[in-house]
Amino acid sequence: MPDQTIVNAFILGIVEGLTEFIPVSSTGHILLLGHFLGFESTGKTFEVLIQLGAILAILTVYFARLWNLAISLPSSAGSRRFVFGILLAFLPAAVIGVFAHGFIKEVLFESPALICSTLLLGGIVLLWIDRMKLTPRYHDVTEYPLSLCLKIGLCQCLAMVPGVSRSGSTIAGALLMGTDKRSAAEFSFFLAMPTMVGAFAYDLYKNRDVLSADDAMLIGIGFVTSFIAAVFVVRGLLNFVTRHGFAPFAWWRIFVGLVGFAGLYLLG
Numbered sequence: 001m002p003d004q005t006i007v008n009a010f011i012l013g014i015v016e017g018l019t020e021f022i023p024v025s026s027t028g029h030i031l032l033l034g035h036f037l038g039f040e041s042t043g044k045t046f047e048v049l050i051q052l053g054a055i056l057a058i059l060t061v062y063f064a065r066l067w068n069l070a071i072s073l074p075s076s077a078g079s080r081r082f083v084f085g086i087l088l089a090f091l092p093a094a095v096i097g098v099f100a101h102g103f104i105k106e107v108l109f110e111s112p113a114l115i116c117s118t119l120l121l122g123g124i125v126l127l128w129i130d131r132m133k134l135t136p137r138y139h140d141v142t143e144y145p146l147s148l149c150l151k152i153g154l155c156q157c158l159a160m161v162p163g164v165s166r167s168g169s170t171i172a173g174a175l176l177m178g179t180d181k182r183s184a185a186e187f188s189f190f191l192a193m194p195t196m197v198g199a200f201a202y203d204l205y206k207n208r209d210v211l212s213a214d215d216a217m218l219i220g221i222g223f224v225t226s227f228i229a230a231v232f233v234v235r236g237l238l239n240f241v242t243r244h245g246f247a248p249f250a251w252w253r254i255f256v257g258l259v260g261f262a263g264l265y266l267l268g
Contacts, residue, residue, distance in 0.1 A: 006221060008039045013050055013222035017229025020054040021189060021237055023126055023168030023249050024256070028115045031162055032260050035112045036267065042215050044109050048203040050222030051196045057230035058189055082142045089153030089170075089187075090194040096157050097199060101206065104160055116260035118163030123253030129172050130246045136180035141187045148177055152187065156195065165253075166195065171246065182242050189234070 012030045019026035030047050034040075041047060059066065072079040097104075108114065138144055144152075155173030159166035167188045174184035 005039070005218065008034070008037045009046070009218040009221040010225055011037070012039065012046070013053065013225030014229045016047075016050050016222065017054050017057065017226035017231075018233055020051060020226070020230055021058075021167055021185075021192065021233050023122075023165050023171050023246060024253050025115075025119060025122070025159075025163050025165035025168065026051070026054075027109075027159075028119055028163035028165070029256070031109060032112055032115050032119075032256070036263055041218065042210055042212070043203075043207040044105050045203055045207045045211060045215065046219055046222055047109070048199055049219045050226045052200045053223040053226035054230040055193055055196045055200075056227050057234050058193060061231060061234045062189070078142060081146070082144075085144055085146050085149035086190050087194065088146060089149040089156065089191050090198070092150075092153045093156050093160070093195055094198055096160060098202065100160060101202065108160070108162055112260065112264055114161070115163035116257045116264065118161055118257075119253045119260065120257035122164055122168055123250045123257065126168060126172060126246050126253065127250035129175055130250060132175075134175060134178075137178035139180050139183055141183045141190065144179070144183075144187065148174075148179075149187075151177055152191070156191065163257075166192065168249075168253075181245060182238055185238055185241050 012034060015029050015033060016026050019029045027047060031044075034047070039046075069079055069083070073083065138148065152170050152174050155169045156166055158164045158169040167185070170188045170191060171181075171184045174187060175181065179187070
């Protein structure tokens with residue numbers, strides 16, 4: 001295996017970890033960067049499977065909270081309702097992901113111009129929402145109504161298009177439906193767990209017969225680097241969002257989209 005391929009896997013893993021939980025589209029970033037690096041993974045599995053490293057970061061940082069939630073399930077109706085709300089929000093993406101898996105991987109993942117477009121458009125939308133004078137009605141993520149959870153889950157389905165951003169679509173939808181910025185980002189954290197574990201398991205199942213030892217090594221490199229990078233993001237993101245909102249991420253999306261279009265024009 002060429003050393004450059006290993007270096008590329010290392011770089012893409014870091015980018016995945018840094019971008020997974022912020023509303024800039026980690027998939028869009030690694031697909032676009034992979035295009036310019038000339039990185040090709042078998043069945044586009046690398047781009048999906050390394051996301052589990054980022055999920056491990058959430059489990060590590062939120063372990064105490066998740067453990068307390070788990071042990072309180074038998075006795076706490078609030079805990080059971082919260083977990084059910086997360087699973088309810090996960091359901092729409094799970095259904096669409098199964099039925100549209102082939103189209104997403106074989107068509108949408110192969111269009112850098114589409115990714116640049118969705119990065120740009122998503123940045124403009126996120127900037128507009130961040131500047132709106134919204135009055136939050138929901139501040140505690142554990143007390144979101146089940147109807148709100150389902151609606152946020154429907155918003156997450158927009159992220160089937162690379163460049164839209166899973167966290168971006170859920171956060172934007174939550175803000176428009178009355179949540180505050182901090183709890184919207186936190187709900188996106190929790191929703192990421194079943195969503196990304198499900199995507200990992202299904203994509204691994206679909207490609208189990210075509211993955212090689214080299215693929216496994218690259219995925220392992222991306223997994224570890226994405227985990228390390230994501231730990232730093234998860235630890236600081238909620239406080240950053242509380243202080244600065246989502247405008248910095250919106251401008252970053254616009255910048256990357258424009259640079260991506262310039263790169264496609266100049267390099268193809």
